[in-house]
Amino acid sequence: MNWKDKNILITGVGGFAGSYLAEELLNQKANVYGLIRRRADGTKAKNLIDHGIENSVKTIEGDLTEITSLTNALEISEPEYIFHLAAQSFVPRSFENSPETQMINCIGTANLLDATRKTDSDAKVVFAGSSEEYGLVISTEDQYKQAKKEYGTIFPEPVNIPEVPIKETNPLRPMSPYAVSKVYGDHLMQNYYHSYGLNTVVSRAFNHEGAGRGLMFVTSVVTNQVMKLKFGEIDKITIGNLNAFRDWSHVKDIVNGYMTLAENGKSGEVYNQGSMRTNSVLSYILLGLKEAGWNIGKIETFNGDKSIENPTEIDDSAIYEVKFDKTVVDTMILDGKLEYTLEDRGIKVHTDKGIIPIEFNPDRFRPAEVPILFADTEKIQGIGATIEHSLNDIIRDQLNYFLKKENRL
Numbered sequence: 001m002n003w004k005d006k007n008i009l010i011t012g013v014g015g016f017a018g019s020y021l022a023e024e025l026l027n028q029k030a031n032v033y034g035l036i037r038r039r040a041d042g043t044k045a046k047n048l049i050d051h052g053i054e055n056s057v058k059t060i061e062g063d064l065t066e067i068t069s070l071t072n073a074l075e076i077s078e079p080e081y082i083f084h085l086a087a088q089s090f091v092p093r094s095f096e097n098s099p100e101t102q103m104i105n106c107i108g109t110a111n112l113l114d115a116t117r118k119t120d121s122d123a124k125v126v127f128a129g130s131s132e133e134y135g136l137v138i139s140t141e142d143q144y145k146q147a148k149k150e151y152g153t154i155f156p157e158p159v160n161i162p163e164v165p166i167k168e169t170n171p172l173r174p175m176s177p178y179a180v181s182k183v184y185g186d187h188l189m190q191n192y193y194h195s196y197g198l199n200t201v202v203s204r205a206f207n208h209e210g211a212g213r214g215l216m217f218v219t220s221v222v223t224n225q226v227m228k229l230k231f232g233e234i235d236k237i238t239i240g241n242l243n244a245f246r247d248w249s250h251v252k253d254i255v256n257g258y259m260t261l262a263e264n265g266k267s268g269e270v271y272n273q274g275s276m277r278t279n280s281v282l283s284y285i286l287l288g289l290k291e292a293g294w295n296i297g298k299i300e301t302f303n304g305d306k307s308i309e310n311p312t313e314i315d316d317s318a319i320y321e322v323k324f325d326k327t328v329v330d331t332m333i334l335d336g337k338l339e340y341t342l343e344d345r346g347i348k349v350h351t352d353k354g355i356i357p358i359e360f361n362p363d364r365f366r367p368a369e370v371p372i373l374f375a376d377t378e379k380i381q382g383i384g385a386t387i388e389h390s391l392n393d394i395i396r397d398q399l400n401y402f403l404k405k406e407n408r409l
């Protein structure tokens, strides 16, 4: 599409993905308006400054929880396209303060849709739903039996096992207040299309990462610590569940996907966005260490009773970037060579420069966890989206970000 001179409104423009999206649209000469929360100190959002676009985005102050803010933003920007990215997006925070998450994510989305309807805007709305909506994805028969026991008759039955890679038609089994809030927004988008004919398209993006990712998300937790290790500021890595598998995309691929949805997404439809890979948190750490210059020899549990020799040398994509193999669930390394529990307290990584401990912090484990996410992205690829970045591209960008930030380049 030719974005030149098109009016765009982005909610959450000061956020991680919002600022990448704004930069790309500005590069393509669109008029970018961004809804931004009032800041007591009068400064602009840091992400806009990092992207050098703080003066090019036309910011409109407002709050999603006040519908007048949204009608005002729509009247000022007269958008042809709205990207609704603003949200409380950190899963653990939603467990701590669920009403806050619901206010922003549910009421905020309801306000935006209703403001769009009431102002007779014919803008196309692209909504940032989430892979978290899928929640408890079933990978094995045993897991299914256990889940069925726990959740009883309300458990949405799998269509087939394994349910990975996950298609848009998969049942939604949200596992956190955040995930529930995204299911709400997702369904409301579809409902406003069917009830009022609003042009709404839902993106269910899987995890997306890159330079500038919030420090609390696991990929930044890892790469930030890897850099601190490199410069001798810490002597171990502290982490939560090493055994979670995520489908990590580069944020730039996801932002391009949002633009593809604006251009070619069918109204009332839902599209996954992901990388067609799934990797464990442990793999992210090992690849991060490797990228930062360590050679990894062996990994073992703290008491040494379980170990793997040369894990990063088993280096083909079957280990670290897989087309999902159904034998692989709930084990740390994808071929299941090292299994561990929280009682093991951590893992030692033997390297050419000494041992690096990876210590489990029980506080970082969640009341309910999503064990694996892995997208089937055929539908969005069918309308033109592509995957341009590898997992190592993401890790490299994040490591370099921390190098630059600390003036270490």
Ligand SMILES: Nc1nc2c(ncn2[C@@H]2O[C@H](COP(=O)(O)OP(=O)(O)O[C@H]3O[C@H](CO)[C@@H](O)[C@H](O)[C@@H]3O)[C@@H](O)[C@H]2O)c(=O)[nH]1
Pocket: 088, 089, 090, 091, 129, 130, 131, 132, 205, 206, 207, 208, 216, 217, 218, 219, 221, 238, 239, 240, 241, 242, 244, 245, 246, 281, 364, 365, 366, 369, 370, 373
């Ligand atoms: N944050 C964090 N997560 C950790 C840690 N240790 C292990 N993890 C595990 O790493 C996984 C990823 O956590 P996050 O990076 O916090 O992301 P998320 O919960 O998967 O959610 C992100 O992706 C969603 C899309 O799938 C987004 O919708 C959501 O807003 C967020 O960006 C989770 O399984 C989490 O338990 C840690 O120290 N910190």
